[in-house]
Amino acid sequence: MTLVTTDAFDASAAWQLSPRVSLRDETFGALAYHHDTRRLVFLKSRPLVSLVRRLGEFATASDAVTALVPSAEHDRYVAALRSLARSEILCGS
Amino acid sequence: MGVDSSLRSRFEQGLAAPICLTWELTYACNLACTHCLSSSGRRDPKELTTDEAKKLIDEIAAMQIFYINIGGGEPMMRKDFFELVEYATSQNIGVKFSTNGTRLDAAAAKRLTSIDYLDIQISIDGVDALTSDRIRGEGSYDQARRAMDNLRDAGFGPFKISVVMTRESVEQLDQFEQLADSYGAQLRLTRLRPSGRGVDEWANLHPSREQNRELYYWLKDRPQVLTGDSFFHLSALGEPLDGLNLCGAGRVVCLIDPIGDVYACPFVIHDEFLAGNVRADGFEAVWQTSELFTSLREPGNPGACASCGSFDACRGGCMAAKFFTGLEITDPDPECVFGHGETALASQRVTLRRASTQDHSRRTRIAVSS
Numbered sequence: 001m002t003l004v005t006t007d008a009f010d011a012s013a014a015w016q017l018s019p020r021v022s023l024r025d026e027t028f029g030a031l032a033y034h035h036d037t038r039r040l041v042f043l044k045s046r047p048l049v050s051l052v053r054r055l056g057e058f059a060t061a062s063d064a065v066t067a068l069v070p071s072a073e074h075d076r077y078v079a080a081l082r083s084l085a086r087s088e089i090l091c092g093s
Numbered sequence: 094m095g096v097d098s099s100l101r102s103r104f105e106q107g108l109a110a111p112i113c114l115t116w117e118l119t120y121a122c123n124l125a126c127t128h129c130l131s132s133s134g135r136r137d138p139k140e141l142t143t144d145e146a147k148k149l150i151d152e153i154a155a156m157q158i159f160y161i162n163i164g165g166g167e168p169m170m171r172k173d174f175f176e177l178v179e180y181a182t183s184q185n186i187g188v189k190f191s192t193n194g195t196r197l198d199a200a201a202a203k204r205l206t207s208i209d210y211l212d213i214q215i216s217i218d219g220v221d222a223l224t225s226d227r228i229r230g231e232g233s234y235d236q237a238r239r240a241m242d243n244l245r246d247a248g249f250g251p252f253k254i255s256v257v258m259t260r261e262s263v264e265q266l267d268q269f270e271q272l273a274d275s276y277g278a279q280l281r282l283t284r285l286r287p288s289g290r291g292v293d294e295w296a297n298l299h300p301s302r303e304q305n306r307e308l309y310y311w312l313k314d315r316p317q318v319l320t321g322d323s324f325f326h327l328s329a330l331g332e333p334l335d336g337l338n339l340c341g342a343g344r345v346v347c348l349i350d351p352i353g354d355v356y357a358c359p360f361v362i363h364d365e366f367l368a369g370n371v372r373a374d375g376f377e378a379v380w381q382t383s384e385l386f387t388s389l390r391e392p393g394n395p396g397a398c399a400s401c402g403s404f405d406a407c408r409g410g411c412m413a414a415k416f417f418t419g420l421e422i423t424d425p426d427p428e429c430v431f432g433h434g435e436t437a438l439a440s441q442r443v444t445l446r447r448a449s450t451q452d453h454s455r456r457t458r459i460a461v462s463s
Contacts, residue, residue, distance in 0.1 A: 022185070024110065024157040028103040031112065033159035035187060035210060040112065040159070042100060 016056030120453035134455035159189030169196035195242025202243035326410035329403035343389035360413035396423020
């Protein structure tokens with residue numbers, strides 16, 4: 001089974017944690033495992049884990065970042081989301 | 094799956110649950126490979142029952158362990174093999190299982206193809222019968238190839254061909270790659286450890302320092318070749334290989350053996366690395382609170398490697414390889430790329446090779462009929 005691969009992460013679109021991904025909390029953040037690609041990805045902070053878990057509640061990824069992340073950190077978190085979208089941990093919703 | 098050094102140090106302190114859990118389902122095996130790291134052959138009468146195995150799978154699911162590596166022995170020799178695999182995958186636990194292929198006939202291939210979340214590794218130890226059978230027994234290579242044919246014909250998709258790197262097989266890297274390509278399979282290479290019956294064979298079979306160097310560059314050119322983080326001791330040669338590049342024993346890795354004993358990693362089936370038993374304690378308690386695993390998660394002493402500029406790259410290498418060649422944990426890896434391990438081995442006043450404390454080898458070697 002292949003999912004649509006997304007090279008271009010558009011923060012003005014709606015995103016969510018892929019239903020094909022399991023997240024396991026760890027002290028440093030979380031481990032994410034994609035059951036189709038069999039790839040393991042590390043989420044390296046607790047706030048990033050919360051953002052990823054709640055992403056699907058918002059109309060766009062930008063809205064989620066604005067609501068959940070201090071403004072000085074916005075770019076860093078958008079970059080983190082882009083990277084997670086590239087590894088298919090996130091998918092469009 | 095590259096990780097930075099801050100994350101690596103977090104891993105060295107241990108995780109809530111293993112990333113890589115190996116579960117040897119049975120000590121029974123119809124082959125008698127000379128380098129078998131679990132000294133398998135005969136079934137142990139104390140092996141987990143079907144109900145106990147399912148209870149363990151429930152616990153694995155509750156701990157959110159994403160996938161398990163099933164081995165043996167030959168796991169397909171358990172009568173409840175399919176029942177257990179299907180029980181695990183139905184709970185969304187991915188299963189990767191290693192097999193010698195002898196039981197993987199057309200019907201089994203068809204059934205395996207119907208299971209989601211399943212990866213199969215078929216082991217060979219040479220690219221031809223001559224090389225492989227010397228280690229795995231007469232007829233074993235042809236049987237493994239038949240299993241590969243069966244998986245291909247059943248439309249399983251990209252299975253894995255798993256090869257332990259020996260002095261001979263490491264000379265056949267390009268041919269292994271061609272073989273894997275011919276099946277649309279993935280190649281998986283792992284390190285020969287001096288564990289189990291391998292303790293007797295390691296000195297004769299392990300690749301030379303020059304061969305290890307060539308292997309490192311070959312792997313650097315082929316990130317698609319899987320290694321299970323097996324060759325991190327070679328990362329001292331330059332850029333790290335793909336993977337966590339650390340000794341995961343008791344930190345991100347562990348082994349559950351067929352009787353439920355939990356060891357720090359698949360390569361140290363020895364009382365010194367026995368953390369507990371799933372029957373007696375439950376797996377989660379062993380993983381999270383056993384004395385052994387707690388001590389393995391404490392900051393390590395770099396020992397003899399402290400003054401080496403490459404310690405951060407190789408972390409002193411593989412604990413099991415040191416232990417079974419009689420080196421101290423603070424010694425360099427016996428296959429240290431700079432030769433420090435060879436020096437340490439040569440300076441041993443007496444050879445302190447240890448033997449595994451579980452031995453299920455058959456008493457006589459049997460030929461495999463083809």
